[in-house]
Amino acid sequence: MSETAPPAKKLTKKELKADHPTWCPACGDFAVLASFFNVVGNLGIPHEKIVCVAGIGCSSRFPYFVNAHGIHFIHGRALPLATGISLSRPDLHVFVFGGDGDGYSIGGNHLTHAARKNINLSYVIMDNFVYGLTKNQTSPTTPIGRRSKTDPRGAIDRPINPMAQLVSSGATFIARTHAAQVKHMNEMFERAILHPGFAVVETLSECTMFYPGAFDAGNPRKGGTFDLVDESSRDMESTAAAMELAEEEFPGKFGVFYETKRPTKNELEWAWIEDARSKTPDLSERDLMRKRFAGMR
Amino acid sequence: MSQASASAPQALRNAVIRLAGHSQDGIQSIGAFLAQLAGSTAQDVMTYMTIPSTISGGPSIFQVHLGSGKVLHPGDEADTLVAFYQDSYDNHLHSLRDGGICFYDSDHVTELKEERDIIHIGIPFTSASIEAIGGSAKDRGKNIFVLGTLCAVYKLDREKLVQIISRKFGKKSEDVLRNALLAFDAGFAWQVHDINHMPFAPGENEEQNRISTDGNTMLTLGLIAGGCRYGAGYPITPWSSIMETLRSELPKYGGMFIQAEDELAAVALAIGASYSGHLAITGSSGPGLSLKSEAIGYATMAELPLVVVNIQRGGPSTGMPTSVEQSDLMQAIYGSHGDSPRVVLAPRDVEDCFYTAIEACRIAREYSTPVIILSDQAIATRIEAFPEPDLEKHWIEPMLDLSTCPADCKPYPLDAITRHAPPGCPSPDGRYPVVTGLEHDEWGHPSGNPVMHEKMTAKRREKLVKLANSLPAPDFFGDEQGDLLFVGWGSTFGPIKEATERLQDAGHRVGSLHLRHIHPLRNGLADIFHRYTHVLVPEMNDCGIYGFGQLASLLRSVTCNPNIQSLNKVQGLTFRVKEIEDAALQLLR
Numbered sequence: 001m002s003e004t005a006p007p008a009k010k011l012t013k014k015e016l017k018a019d020h021p022t023w024c025p026a027c028g029d030f031a032v033l034a035s036f037f038n039v040v041g042n043l044g045i046p047h048e049k050i051v052c053v054a055g056i057g058c059s060s061r062f063p064y065f066v067n068a069h070g071i072h073f074i075h076g077r078a079l080p081l082a083t084g085i086s087l088s089r090p091d092l093h094v095f096v097f098g099g100d101g102d103g104y105s106i107g108g109n110h111l112t113h114a115a116r117k118n119i120n121l122s123y124v125i126m127d128n129f130v131y132g133l134t135k136n137q138t139s140p141t142t143p144i145g146r147r148s149k150t151d152p153r154g155a156i157d158r159p160i161n162p163m164a165q166l167v168s169s170g171a172t173f174i175a176r177t178h179a180a181q182v183k184h185m186n187e188m189f190e191r192a193i194l195h196p197g198f199a200v201v202e203t204l205s206e207c208t209m210f211y212p213g214a215f216d217a218g219n220p221r222k223g224g225t226f227d228l229v230d231e232s233s234r235d236m237e238s239t240a241a242a243m244e245l246a247e248e249e250f251p252g253k254f255g256v257f258y259e260t261k262r263p264t265k266n267e268l269e270w271a272w273i274e275d276a277r278s279k280t281p282d283l284s285e286r287d288l289m290r291k292r293f294a295g296m297r
Numbered sequence: 298m299s300q301a302s303a304s305a306p307q308a309l310r311n312a313v314i315r316l317a318g319h320s321q322d323g324i325q326s327i328g329a330f331l332a333q334l335a336g337s338t339a340q341d342v343m344t345y346m347t348i349p350s351t352i353s354g355g356p357s358i359f360q361v362h363l364g365s366g367k368v369l370h371p372g373d374e375a376d377t378l379v380a381f382y383q384d385s386y387d388n389h390l391h392s393l394r395d396g397g398i399c400f401y402d403s404d405h406v407t408e409l410k411e412e413r414d415i416i417h418i419g420i421p422f423t424s425a426s427i428e429a430i431g432g433s434a435k436d437r438g439k440n441i442f443v444l445g446t447l448c449a450v451y452k453l454d455r456e457k458l459v460q461i462i463s464r465k466f467g468k469k470s471e472d473v474l475r476n477a478l479l480a481f482d483a484g485f486a487w488q489v490h491d492i493n494h495m496p497f498a499p500g501e502n503e504e505q506n507r508i509s510t511d512g513n514t515m516l517t518l519g520l521i522a523g524g525c526r527y528g529a530g531y532p533i534t535p536w537s538s539i540m541e542t543l544r545s546e547l548p549k550y551g552g553m554f555i556q557a558e559d560e561l562a563a564v565a566l567a568i569g570a571s572y573s574g575h576l577a578i579t580g581s582s583g584p585g586l587s588l589k590s591e592a593i594g595y596a597t598m599a600e601l602p603l604v605v606v607n608i609q610r611g612g613p614s615t616g617m618p619t620s621v622e623q624s625d626l627m628q629a630i631y632g633s634h635g636d637s638p639r640v641v642l643a644p645r646d647v648e649d650c651f652y653t654a655i656e657a658c659r660i661a662r663e664y665s666t667p668v669i670i671l672s673d674q675a676i677a678t679r680i681e682a683f684p685e686p687d688l689e690k691h692w693i694e695p696m697l698d699l700s701t702c703p704a705d706c707k708p709y710p711l712d713a714i715t716r717h718a719p720p721g722c723p724s725p726d727g728r729y730p731v732v733t734g735l736e737h738d739e740w741g742h743p744s745g746n747p748v749m750h751e752k753m754t755a756k757r758r759e760k761l762v763k764l765a766n767s768l769p770a771p772d773f774f775g776d777e778q779g780d781l782l783f784v785g786w787g788s789t790f791g792p793i794k795e796a797t798e799r800l801q802d803a804g805h806r807v808g809s810l811h812l813r814h815i816h817p818l819r820n821g822l823a824d825i826f827h828r829y830t831h832v833l834v835p836e837m838n839d840c841g842i843y844g845f846g847q848l849a850s851l852l853r854s855v856t857c858n859p860n861i862q863s864l865n866k867v868q869g870l871t872f873r874v875k876e877i878e879d880a881a882l883q884l885l886r
């Protein structure tokens with residue numbers, strides 16, 4: 001997804017690994033981290049060009065566990081922060097990590113706008129259907145009837161449908177995976193990273209502490225089903241078809257729901273800069289301002 | 298400053314012209330042309346305008362204070378009033394001094410027979426300009442017609458004025474320009490009886506290359522000259538014109554400015570660009586600053602450079618969006634959670650907007666910290682003339698330094714100011730830093746250690762103490778000790794200075810201190826305050842529950858000086874010189 005061709009040197013897990021994660025034992029996020037090491041290492045992205053960005057939540061601790069440039073920001077605002085990085089530094093590979101609370105609730109508005117602007121970055125949402133870090137409150141994806149500390153009688157608000165929201169917002173790569181399906185998760189991450197533009201992977205990642213078993217229905221080892229999107233028979237650029245997938249009953253299908261190419265905001269903004277600069281090639285920046293002053297005399 | 302009637306014409310040193318009409322009548326452009334002319338004829342100028350908060354229509358004024366010497370304020374009373382409608386006439390006649398002249402549009406205004414000594418001159422602006430242009434152009438040219446009349450009455454430099462008009466309208470189309478010049482000539486030729494023409498004494502501001510413009514424009518150019526190339530914002534009056542200008546200007550300088558979905562996204566985006574190794578800017582007006590506060594606290598904690606502009610307006614809440622106030626001071630200094638010190642600077646006039654912006658950029662970078670620029674609606678929108686800045690002296694190159702991170706990189710050393718290695722910097726030992734808003738140790742690892750939190754809090758505070766130690770003496774004028782000291786900040790500079798001069802002329806021993814660095818304050822203010830019997834702080838905010846305005850409260854808490862008094866005004870209007878003078882005289886009685 002970077003605009004410069006990456007050299008081939010691969011990074012080992014040892015090189016990419018930082019501190020031991022502070023997550024609870026068996027938290028789904030461990031698998032996501034392992035998958036990230038695997039995929040990013042294999043793609044041969046220069047180590048110093050990797051940037052990990054996150055907001056606040058258990059999952060948002062991700063940047064501390066990766067040995068790469070990283071920034072841990074405030075709750076819900078990882079996407080606009082990453083937008084600032086991505087737009088101003090097209091040489092970087094920008095990764096954003098976060099939870100369902102961070103991304104769909106407090107930061108919900110930013111998701112829509114990063115998607116419609118088609119910011120060039122990869123966003124992994126570790127959706128656990130619950131607020132983990134703040135210890136078991138209802139999240140925007142919590143199913144109706146599920147009890148939490150803030151819904152002691154069971155959730156009553158209709159959960160959002162993130163896949164449908166992403167389709168309607170204009171994201172150019174939208175995939176869904178399950179942290180218990182390592183191979184599939186690897187594939188989704190790799191495709192997201194290689195996609196030029198706004199790429200989101202909604203990753204079901206179990207909170208073993210507060211919502212164990214939330215995704216068993218999508219896990220064959222727990223008696224569920226893991227049905228894949230059949231890409232060969234689909235128009236991957238059809239939003240209507242993507243919407244149909246998004247509307248399926250849980251656990252629905254896994255895979256890429258939608259994929260298209262549209263100019264990124266990065267490209268469009270930089271094209272403007274190139275154009276603006278080419279109009280006065282012989283003027284230094286100071287001369288440009290002097291010219292402006294001359295108009296005020 | 299005699300203007301009127303029978304006596305021989307006498308050269309004017311000052312004149313205050315108030316144009317009263319509706320916002321779509323182009324009174325702003327008459328004012329802007331006059332201001333630009335003043336700058337190019339070595340005159341000084343300061344303008345003042347009110348904008349209705351409705352989009353089209355609505356009463357509006359534009360006041361121009363022209364002077365041969367230094368002009369410090371937009372003028373208490375008008376010497377000349379131009380009234381376009383009955384309501385503008387009725388509502389603004391009182392602003393005219395005794396002996397002043399009122400030009401009114403006799404197509405719309407019925408003259409009031411009043412007792413006061415005012416010279417009334419009715420001119421059919423509307424029909425005369427329609428006739429001049431040829432009937433088809435409705436009344437679009439009447440503002441330029443009026444400009445022509447003013448040019449004749451005040452014996453302004455006609456040739457230069459025509460040049461300025463041509464430059465402005467020439468860009469549009471030949472038709473527009475031709476109509477403008479026809480209207481101008483008709484206004485110029487209109488026979489104004491009963492008064493002598495009033496030429497100005499030659500301008501005394503002979504510096505080469507004087508320019509005239511408004512505060513938001515100079516603030517914007519200052520940000521660019523200070524090395525800002527990236528930023529984001531969300532529209533709000535009166536901040537919007539800065540983002541609009543940055544959006545179209547920055548690409549020419551290789552940068553970009555993004556319209557974000559809200560203020561929270563805007564500040565986040567700017568912090569992202571700063572983290573990437575650029576110096577970034579965001580900005581807003583009051584309510585938007587509130588929305589940005591969480592992220593500004595983050596920038597303090599994460600020690601990232603960030604420039605935040607706040608163009609204050611009447612508050613609280615959506616308040617009086619097109620009026621002036623200085624009531625965001627406390628919000629700027631303290632408006633976040635936790636102990637999150639940041640730098641706050643306030644420009645004193647249009648010219649100073651440029652230099653304050655550059656200084657904000659320099660400090661943000663040097664101290665890796667957020668810097669808030671507190672401007673206000675009055676400076677943002679008014680026009681002044683001043684010498685063109687010397688860019689050789691003041692330009693700061695933008696800098697993206699991607700040199701190798703030091704081995705065992707410590708992003709947050711306790712004994713030095715943080716210099717982040719932006720992404721893209723390779724690392725010799727293969728270890729990379731994480732920038733964080735969690736309390737952390739020197740390596741940026743989250744740390745809940747009580748002693749570490751205390752040390753890091755002190756580190757963030759000490760940066761500002763270091764800055765305070767390096768600050769230059771604030772602007773000072775008047776008597777070095779005596780009866781009364783004014784302390785001001787921001788756009789009240791001019792009226793306070795003129796009040797000081799008037800009080801000194803009347804035999805009082807008065808001094809005046811104007812603060813650009815509001816937080817931290819420069820050391821040694823307490824000693825200065827002690828040299829005066831009274832210290833008076835005029836500011837455009839409320840006296841609050843304890844009887845002191847926002848800066849006055851801060852100064853009292855810093856200096857423990859019980860002689861500090863407040864003079865507050867919250868009418869959405871700037872101070873008149875007389876109001877400040879009278880308040881001082883009350884204390885001096």
Ligand SMILES: Cc1ncc(C[n+]2csc(CCOP(=O)(O)OP(=O)(O)O)c2C)c(N)n1
Nearest residue numbers: 056057058059075099100101102131132133
């Ligand atoms: C402005 C603000 N509001 C609330 C919080 C408290 N908070 C921290 S994390 C979180 C929710 C985290 O949930 P999610 O994003 O789903 O992440 P998870 O911990 O489940 O991975 C909340 C509400 C905060 N840090 N900042």
Ligand code: SF4
Nearest residue numbers: 024027058132207208
């Ligand atoms: S609380 Fe849940 S989401 Fe957070 S670390 Fe523990 S298992 Fe993972």
